[in-house]
Structures are given as C-alpha cells and as structure tokens.
Amino acid sequence: METRLINKDKLAGIVGKIAEDMPVFAPVKEEDNVLFKQLEKGQAPLISFANSKNAPKNFFFPHSERMMKYTRTEQGMVFAGAAEDAKESVLFGVRPCDAHSYLLLDMLFDQEKYRDSFYIDKREKTVVISLACVHPPYTTCFCTSVDGSPTAADGADILLTEIGTDYLAEFITAKGEKLLKYFADAPKADDKALDAKKAIAEKAAQEIKSHIPAKAVKPILDVNFENPFWNTIHQKCLACGTCTYLCPTCHCFDISDEVKGNDGIRLRNWDSCMFPLFTKETSGHNPRTSQKERWRQRAMHKFKYFVDNFNAIACVGCGRCVMYCPVNIDIRKIVEDISKL
Ligand code: SF4
Ligand code: SF4
Incomplete structure (x- = not known):
C-alpha cells in the first residue's frame, strides 16, 4: 500500500490543487452547521471539525433524483435518458463511520441480482478521502460496537490520519492511487509513522465510551x-x-x-x-x-x-x-x- 506523510500546512493546498481539476466536495461551515459542499475556486475545506449533521450519503443516493423523462408525441411516448452521467470527483473529509456506511449501501445497491446504475455510476467515479477521528468527537459515537473504528479505512479510497504535525495518507484502493500525483511532494511514510498510527488507532478506539450489544x-x-x-x-x-x-x-x-x-x-x-x-x-x-x-x-x-x-x-x-x-x-x-x- 502506498503511504505519504503530508505536513499539516500543506493539506489544504493539495485539496485545492485537486479541486482545480475536478469537483471536490468537502466539509464547510455554514452558520452553525458543517455541510459537505463543492469547494469553490480557492476555498479551503474544513479540516478540523467533529462531523457533519447530514450524513454524506446524498452524493451517491441524492434526496431527489431523476430516473427518466418522457414526452407524449403523436407517434407515441418518447423516453429520454436517465439522470446525467456522474463526473469524476472527490469527496474529502468523510469520517470513518460514514465511509463504512458506503460499504453497506454497496451491498444493497450493487448486488449481483439488482444493480442500481444511478448509485453505482456515482460511487465508481468518486474517490472517497476519509479523515480518521483521532479523538472521537461525540459521547454518542459507538462505531466500535458495529464493526467499525474511529480510524478504520472501510469504504475509503484514501485514509488520512493526523500524526503530530503531519497527516499519514494511506492509499487504500487503486481508485485512491490515481490521486497520487497530487501528493508527489510528500515523502513516503516511514515505520515510525506507521507505528505512531497504530498507537493513535488503539487510543482512539479506547476513547469510545459508548458500547452496545x-x-x-x-x-x-x-x-x-x-x-x-x-x-x-x-x-x-x-x-x-x-x-x-x-x-x-x-x-x-x-x-x-x-x-x-x-x-x-x-x-x-x-x-x-x-x-x-x-x-x-x-x-x-x-x-x-x-x-x-x-x-x-x-x-x-x-x-x-x-x-x-x-x-x-x-x-x-x-x-x-x-x-x-x-x-x-x-x-x-x-x-x-x-x-x-
Ligand atoms: S425516533 Fe425520533 S427522530 Fe425518529 S421519527 Fe421518531 S421522533 Fe423523529
Ligand atoms: S447511529 Fe446508527 S441508526 Fe443512528 S443514524 Fe447513525 S448509523 Fe443510523
């Protein structure tokens, strides 16, 4: 697996560079809410935040989605295509619990028997960059009771974990590796960084205080x-x-x-x-x-x-x-x- 160490001060710049080439959706603050929105030119993503009020599932499964349109003509009904094709894009800053939810939605929308093309098209074209919870933000978090963890990579293409003055970037999937060029100036992570990640992951899991059977x-x-x-x-x-x-x-x-x-x-x-x-x-x-x-x-x-x-x-x-x-x-x-x- 490819890894990189990114100085904290450089992360927003890297996200900005990606946003010059493709749509990047990231957490931004609006009044008292944290929302995932497409970054505007030069806009920095929110990197230090707890979690968004709305789960970022709407990128693959929108609140309202056109399936097809049609017109009645003298020759009969004319059916036009479904929703527009999705664009290659990046979803930045997804918390591990929400990234885990994508695996569950995949099970439902991408089955052998039922393949939901609306969902699959968007999911396949989106790189999910997840941001580990080194300190789980809420007393109501209970991810460790449901096969998750605050630093898990499930559902993510790239996982970022804060380690001191850096972020460790782990490129989990081939889709994630396609973005490696934006991280060209960042050195590979050494064993010390990988050991630090393990220690942080254990501590973060211990900080989850809510457990359910x-x-x-x-x-x-x-x-x-x-x-x-x-x-x-x-x-x-x-x-x-x-x-x-x-x-x-x-x-x-x-x-x-x-x-x-x-x-x-x-x-x-x-x-x-x-x-x-x-x-x-x-x-x-x-x-x-x-x-x-x-x-x-x-x-x-x-x-x-x-x-x-x-x-x-x-x-x-x-x-x-x-x-x-x-x-x-x-x-x-x-x-x-x-x-x-
Ligand atoms: S459980 Fe609570 S949030 Fe859910 S429908 Fe009932 S009142 Fe609304
Ligand atoms: S705690 Fe579980 S049931 Fe409640 S909103 Fe989160 S994923 Fe859904």
Whole structure:
C-alpha cells in the first residue's frame, strides 16, 4: 500500500490543487452547521471539525433524483435518458463511520441480482478521502460496537490520519492511487509513522465510551417479533423521520411521476419507514398501523433483516439519530433493552 506523510500546512493546498481539476466536495461551515459542499475556486475545506449533521450519503443516493423523462408525441411516448452521467470527483473529509456506511449501501445497491446504475455510476467515479477521528468527537459515537473504528479505512479510497504535525495518507484502493500525483511532494511514510498510527488507532478506539450489544441482538430479534416490548419504545415518537433522513445507512425511497402537459419526469425521493404513509396501500389499508410497527421495523431492519440478507448490521454507530431525535429516543438504549429480552 502506498503511504505519504503530508505536513499539516500543506493539506489544504493539495485539496485545492485537486479541486482545480475536478469537483471536490468537502466539509464547510455554514452558520452553525458543517455541510459537505463543492469547494469553490480557492476555498479551503474544513479540516478540523467533529462531523457533519447530514450524513454524506446524498452524493451517491441524492434526496431527489431523476430516473427518466418522457414526452407524449403523436407517434407515441418518447423516453429520454436517465439522470446525467456522474463526473469524476472527490469527496474529502468523510469520517470513518460514514465511509463504512458506503460499504453497506454497496451491498444493497450493487448486488449481483439488482444493480442500481444511478448509485453505482456515482460511487465508481468518486474517490472517497476519509479523515480518521483521532479523538472521537461525540459521547454518542459507538462505531466500535458495529464493526467499525474511529480510524478504520472501510469504504475509503484514501485514509488520512493526523500524526503530530503531519497527516499519514494511506492509499487504500487503486481508485485512491490515481490521486497520487497530487501528493508527489510528500515523502513516503516511514515505520515510525506507521507505528505512531497504530498507537493513535488503539487510543482512539479506547476513547469510545459508548458500547452496545449490537451483535448479540440478532438471535433475540429472530424470535421476538410479537414481544410486548415493542409497545414500550415508540410512544413519544413524532414520526418526524429525522432519524432516518440523517442516518448514513437508511436508504428507503419512493418513486413518483410528475407530469405537465405532454412532458413528464420520473423521480425517486427519499422516504422514511417512520412515516405512516410509507406503507399505506392504494386500498387505504396500512399493514403498519401505528408507530409501534414502524419502530419495530426500524430496529428489525438494522439489526436483523440486514444481517439476514447481507451478514452486516445496518448501523455504523455515528450517533446522529441519538443526537437529533427531538424527543430523545436513543437507539443504543433500545438495543440494550432488546439484549435483555
Ligand atoms: S427522530 Fe425520533 S421522533 Fe423523529 S421519527 Fe425518529 S425516533 Fe421518531
Ligand atoms: S441508526 Fe443512528 S447511529 Fe446508527 S448509523 Fe443510523 S443514524 Fe447513525
């Protein structure tokens, strides 16, 4: 694996050079929020930040995406292409939990049987540069309970880890190595730097103080679909969908057509299993009649169904749903309670 040591003062310049050649999306501060946005000419990315409020999943799975457009003509319907092809680009500053979520989304959108060309096109053309959390930023972080770590490279093409006055850059994939030319002035990392990275990684993992028995609950969920426990967790849920919209791994969408005159577009838009309308059928029947069934679905999907289908938990422990739920519903407590059923 290629490695480089980059002086901290040089990193923004390297990102700027890449941005001269292709779109670079990076964290920037807007009012009190950290958002991933395309860097403007000369704009420096935010390098010292906790994490973005929104998970950077929209680059591969946008909130709203055109699937095709069509026109009714006298000769019949004329269908035009889907969304525009993605451009080669770079996503800089993704935290390891969010990069891990890309592996989970890949499992879903890039299966042998179902290949989602919209997602795959963008994913294949984007180099993900991840920024390790040498000090995990929040008390709500629990990545180490769900197969992650604050310094893991899963889902990243290049991983940057702060080591003293430098960043260690590890070029994880061939896609990442394509950017090596921008790091030409940076020396290869020596053994001392690689040892320092190991020590930093161990310490960062130890700084995660929130632990949940996420891997233990699958067999419990297998046999507790009808447990009265499900009556106890949802009462204060407002069905606002915040938890699902901010979640890096949630991926439900709805497809709709918008037609004006002879022209129409077909869109897919994010949806949420927390919404009553999500499962409402045309007949008016709704198989998930209350928030109880909806919350059970959310827990089951993340910790049982996704494990059944892909042998992976559909949660990366970013803690966003814990931090931003307006009524303080805490998925960590729910998993803890399930483990005691
Ligand atoms: S954020 Fe909280 S209140 Fe809103 S849907 Fe999720 S659990 Fe319910
Ligand atoms: S379920 Fe919550 S903690 Fe887990 S990945 Fe989604 S937002 Fe993050």
